[in-house]
Amino acid sequence: MGGTTPTRRDGRHEGKHETDRMEDLTVTDGMDPRENDVRRALEAILFLTDEPIGAASLAQLMERPRREVEDRLRQLADDYEERGSGLTLREVAGGWRLYTHPDLAPIVEQFVLSSRHARLTKASLETLAIVAYKQPVTRHQITSIRGVNVDGVLRSLTERGLVEEVGRDEGPGRAVLYGTTSEFLERLGLASLADLPPIAPLLVESDAAAADGADSR
Secondary structure: OOOOOOEOOOOOEHHHHHHHHHHHHHOOOOOOHHHHHHHHHHHHHHHHOOOOEOHHHHHHHHOOOHHHHHHHHHHHHHHHHHOOOOEEEEEEOOEEEEEEOHHHHHHHHHHHHHHOOOOOOHHHHHHHHHHHHHOOEEHHHHHHHHOOOOHHHHHHHHHOOOEEEEEEOOOOOOOEEEEEOHHHHHHHOOOOHHHOOOHHHHHHHHHHHHHHHHHOO
8 A cells, every 4th residue: 555645734745844954954055065175174274373374385285276275265255254253364475364353353452461461371381481492483393392283372472472473484485483572571570581591400400300200109
């Protein structure tokens, strides 16, 4: 005996409703799912980087044509503006970077100023010490010394006004060079970087403490 399709209270057939729902799920404003994946990946990368990154570098990283990446970047920038986002995507210095929207400058400034007085984390102190003693230094060099990614920590130290960009490395890629600020000296009560304590005695003390800890085990 042939079966009948269940009918909903609104008079629509249940099977038809499910088919419509599945069709709706496959439609994303006319955008190919692969195009949406590219845009999502671009947004994730731009969120992590703390300096402009060029379309060519992004295209190489994602193994996509440069023209396609440029189109997706412009669409992403337009989307931020159209929906009134707190972020804006801008093309600056030959690359693309996310910024907070200029309209929100007062509240962002208030947050940054209030966060500057919070205690520094151990990761921040270690990174700040590397910048202070090795400056000018690139992000890659700091990462090599610490053994972990320092993008977020460097961004935090920059927002606190303790670290700043001081130039560009002469090597391939011309990576950003970081150094400490006048506020760093002021917070430590130093007249200049020459007043920093010699690092050699500190390393000796650290090695001695580590040896004592090993002997006590």
